[in-house]
Amino acid sequence: MILHELLNYEILRVIWWGLLGVLLIGLAATDGFDMGVAALLPFVGTSDAERRVVINTVGPVWEGNQVWLILGGGAIFAAWPPLYAVSFSGFYLAMFLVLAALILRPVGFKYRNKRDSFTWRTRWDWALFIGGAVPALIFGVAVGNVLQGVPFTLEDNLLSVYPGNFIMKLLGLLNPFALFVGVVSLTMHLSHGASWLVLKTEGAVQARARRFGTFAGLAAIVTFALAGVWLAFGVEGYRFVSEPDHFGPSNPLLSEVVRGGSWLDAYTTRPWIMIAPIMGFVGMAAQVILMRLWSGWSVVAGKVGIFGIISTVGLTMFPFILPSSLNPTASLTVWDSSSSHMTLFIMLVCAVIFMPIILAYTSWVYKVLWGKVTQEDVTSNPNAY
Template sequence: MILHELLSYETLRVIWWVLLGVLLIGLAATDGFDMGVAALIPFVGKSDTERRVVINTVGPVWEGNQVWLILGGGAIFAAWPILYAVSFSGFYLAMFIVLASLILRPVGFKYRNKREGFAWRTRWDWALVIGGAVPALIFGVAVGNVLQGVPFSLQDNMMAIYPGNFLLKLLGLLNPFALFVGVVSLAMHVSHGASWLVLKTEGAVQARARRIGTYAGLLAIACFLLAGVWLAFGIEGYRYVSEPDHFGPSNPLLSEVVRGGSWIDAYATRPWIIIAPIMGVVGLAGQVLLMRLWSGWSVVAGKVGIFGIISTVGLTMFPFILPSSLNPDASLTVWDSSSSHMTLFIMLVCTIIFLPMILAYTSWVYKVLWGKVTPEEVSSNPNAY
């Protein structure tokens, strides 16, 4: 209980904001290269054997990597219940598309080799492409919408209201800026997946992955920088009218928020956060360069780029988590949308115990499964996909 008293409500809210970012980065850094590899299957593998090589580079680890998706959803549900309720309602269609796409992955992995026909396997290859490319794109589209503000309002009982019919909501999500951010996300994932293939394969597959990964990485850098310019000059930011109560109750309606200025104004008040976009650009550039030199470090550089890009969004928006374009006062922030002090503390204790176990187990799995995947191995291994 002494530790509980030392960690104030304000501190725990910030800690769980950081941990939410860690979980999102963990998802993009691990399951992200799975998605990138899946999206590349028909483009880097021209024969059935080559495609089997590509699939088997992620076959042993993709299920474990999805743990980060479960952890992220669970953390939002327990630590940020209002955020969970509002975001999962507002992005219900997007969530459905992502889940439907992700369902194609296990089905594709398991059923592809059940028959040897070219048409059969080609269909499942494209199912895997959808399962990799669509979630990567939709995650970026969701971030683009969050940066613009989501059209919701809150009633006094904290129930979220989304006006408009199904078609209007769909068209609202698929706006130009959100789609552009989706391209950043997709290119980032494809480049990361390509760097993994350069590390894990040889010969023609490796050469094709290096070429596509180079183009995807350069596209990700260019679109990331252009998205920053668009955000600076074309997207309004949000700000508090007066300093909020960092220890107050989780009720967004108690604070006054207005739209105005730019999200980029945060760099004037907190100039140190410029390190995040620098890491994003330098990491992706290093990934592109190292794909031709040291493939292992290319993967590491890609993860640095992912860390920088996702951190850029979080640090730029802080303390806002989910702004409302309909009623700015309903915007969800770090200070007014968390669980109780005790809940956050208990969750932190559980995280301190179990997160290192997950990291240790994941590291051990990658160590055991290290090495190249070759055509000879997939042809002789009865357990290969």
């Protein structure tokens, strides 16, 4: 009970905001290179044997990496119920596309070798490409929409309402800025996937992965910078009219929010958050350079870049989580869209117990499966994809 009292409602809300960011970063840093590898499959492998090598670099780990996706969804559901309700309703179409693409991945892995046919296997290779590229793109599109504000409002009973028909909602999500942020996400994942292939393969596959990864890494740096410029001059920010109650109930309608200024005003009031975009640029640049020198450290540098890029979004928007473009007062923030104090505390205890177990097991799996994948490995192993 003493710990429960020390971790007051405000602190727990900030902790779970940070943990949500950790889960998103974990997803991008682990399942992200799976998606990058799948998206690069038709380009870095020119023969069936080479493509089997590429697939088997992620074959043993991709299922475990998707745990981060499940944890992220579960954390949003339990720690941020209003965010879960509003976002899963507003991004229903986007999430359907992501899930449909992700379903192609296990099916592609399992069915690709069922027939010794060039046409059959090529079709599944492109299905795996879709399963990697589409989620990476859509995740970025979702972030771009969040930065602009999502077109929803809340009724007095806190029921979320999205006006418009199917076509209007879809076209609203696929706006120029959101698509551009999607390109940032896609190139980031491609670069990370290429770094993994440089680490895990050799010969022609490694050379092609290094070439594609260098291009994707440079593209990620440029698009990340241009997205920041676009955000500064082309996207309005959100702000509170008066300081909200950090210990108040989870009811966004009790706080008054308006649009105006720039999201980048946060760097004036909290200059220390500049470390996030710096980490993004330095990490991605180091990944490109190290991809030609020390492949293992290139993967680490890519994860640093991912940490910086995703942290940049979260820290820039704080305390906003999901702004509303239709009714700014309905915007969801850290201070008014969480679960109860007791729920957050119990969940934190569970996270402290189980998160180290997950990390330890994941580390052990990667240690056991360490080493390069060769054509001899996949041809001699009857369990290989």
